[in-house]
C-alpha cells in the first residue's frame with residue numbers, strides 16, 4: 196500500500212471533523228475523496244500531510260509510520276499537495292514558487308552556496324530546468340517571471356500543481372483543483388491530471404465537480420460527517436443509496452435552513 | 468596606508484559618526500535576518516550588549532588580542548539566542564518578541580547589579596581597537612553573504628515562510644529550524660556590532676542595550692525595508708545621519724525617530740528601498756528578473 200490510515204480521527208471542540216477513517220491507497224491511478232461541504236475532506240488532507248495532528252489513529256506512507264512526522268518531513272518522503280484556498284507565495288515569481296517546491300530535493304550547504312561553488316551552480320541549474328519543465332507541463336512557462344499573485348485564478352491553481360509536482364512526489368494530493376475554473380479550463384485540468392497519473396504519480400483528489408470526479412477517478416472514497424460511508428468505483432458510487440442519501444440529505448438540510456431563515460426573516464420583519 | 472590630508476581630516480572629525488554608520492548597519496542586518504523570515508525578535512540590542520560586555524571583558528581582563536576577541540564575543544549572544552529560541556520558536560510569533568524584550572531587561576539588571584560588570588557605571592577604559600576599515604569590512608562581508616544566501620534555496624525558504632509558514636512547511640521547509648538559524652545569525656551579527664561598538668567608544672553602560680535601543684534597531688528595518696539586505700542599512704544610515712543634520716534643533720531630534728517611523732509606516736509600506744530581491748542565482752533565471 197502506498198498510503199494507509201488506521202482509525203484516523205480528529206476532534207475539534209464540539210465536533211469530530213474526521214471520525215475513525217481507514218483508508219488504503221494502492222500505488223498508481225487517480226483516487227477521489229468526495230463528500231458534502233464540511234464532510235472533513237480538507238481536514239483529512241491536513242492529517243495526511245502533517246499540517247494537522249490526529250487525535251487518534253495512524254498514518255502509514257510507503258510502509259513507514261509517519262503519524263508523528265511534521266509536514267516538511269512528509270514532503271521529503273514523497274508527498275506533495277495543493278490547497279483548496281490557494282496558498283502561493285504571492286510576491287515571489289512564478290519560477291521562484293516552483294523552485295521553492297523543490298526545496299526538499301536540494302541539498303547544497305551554506306558554504307558552497309556563499310562561495311558559489313560548482314556544486315551549488317550545478318544543483319541550481321538543474322533545479323531551474325526542472326522547474327521550467329513543470330511549468331511547461333501545466334502551460335505556464337511564458338509566465339515564469341511574473342509575480343505569482345498577479346496570475347488569473349485558474350493559472351494560480353495550475354501553478355500550485357506545478358509547485359507540488361516539481362518535488363516528484365509519489366503521492367500528489369489536490370484539494371478542489373477545479374474550483375473556480377470555467378468548463379474549458381476544467382477539461383484541460385482533467386487531461387493534465389491524467390498525464391500526471393501516467394507518469395507514475397499517484398493522485399488523491401478532492402473535488403465537488405461530479406462530472407470531473409466520475410470521468411477521472413479509478414476509485415472513490417465518500418465521507419460524510421467525518422466518517423467514511425462508501426468506497427468503490429465511480430459506477431458503484433453513483434449507484435450507492437448511502438451516497439445519494441448523504442448528498443440529498445446535505446442538500447435537503449441546506450434547503451430547510453434556507454426556508455427556515457426565510458421564515459425567520461418574515462417573522463422578524465418590520466411589522467405592518 | 469596613506470590617505471589624502473583632507474580625507475584624513477574628515478575621518479578624524481566625523482570618526483564617531485562614521486563608526487556609528489558601520490555599527491548600525493550591522494545591527495540593521497541583524498534585524499533584517501529575523502524579519503526576512505517572518506519573525507519578530509526584539510533581542511538585537513540585548514545580543515549587542517552581550518557582545519559588548521563579553522568582548523570588553525575578554526580584552527581588559529583576559530588580555531586577548533582583538534582578532535580573537537571579535538569571534539569570541541559571539542559566543543554569549545549565540546548561547547542566549549539558543550536558550551530563548553529553542554523553546555519559543557515552536558510557539559506563535561509574539562512569544563519570541565516578548566521573550567526577547569524580557570531578555571533585554573533581565574540582562575540590563577544583571578549589568579547593573581553585578582560588580583564585575585561595573586554596575587551602573589558600566590565599563591570604562593576599553594582599548595579602542597575597532598578600526599574604521601574593520602567595521603566596514605565586516606559590514607560589506609555580511610551584506611555580501613546575505614545577498615548570496617538570499618539568492619539560493621535558503622533565500623527562497625526565508626521568503627516563503629515569511630509569506631505563508633504553513634505552505635512553506637508543505638514545501639518541505641523546516642520552518643522552526645530556519646527560524647532558529649536566523650535568530651542565531653542575528654545574534655552573531657549583533658554580537659559583533661556590540662563588540663566593535665565597545666572597542667571604539669571606550670565606555671559601555673547598562674542602559675545602552677535596553678528597550679529603547681531595541682526599538683531603534685527595529686526602526687532601521689521598518690524605515691529601510693526588508694525586501695533586500697541593502698534596505699535596512701539605508702534605513703539605519705538615514706536614522707543615524709538625520710539627527711546629525713538637525714543638531715541645532717535638539718527638541719525636534721528627540722521626537723524625530725517616532726515621527727519618521729509613523730511616516731514610513733503610513734507612506735512607505737515597503738521602506739525606503741522597497742524593491743524585492745531576486746531569489747535565483749545570477750544568470751540562471753534567464754531573463755526572469
Ligand SMILES: Nc1ncnc2c1ncn2[C@@H]1O[C@H](COP(=O)(O)OP(=O)(O)OP(=O)(O)O)[C@@H](O)[C@H]1O
Nearest residue numbers: 207208212230231232233234235236237238239279
Ligand atoms: N481548525 C478547526 N477548528 C474547528 N473546526 C474545524 C477546524 N477545521 C475544520 N473544522 C470543522 O471540521 C469540519 C470539516 O471541515 P473540512 O474543511 O475538513 O470540510 P471539507 O469536507 O473540506 O468541506 P468543503 O467541501 O467545504 O471544503 C467542518 O465542520 C469544519 O467547520
Ligand SMILES: [Mg+2]
Nearest residue numbers: 236237238279
Ligand atoms: Mg475542503
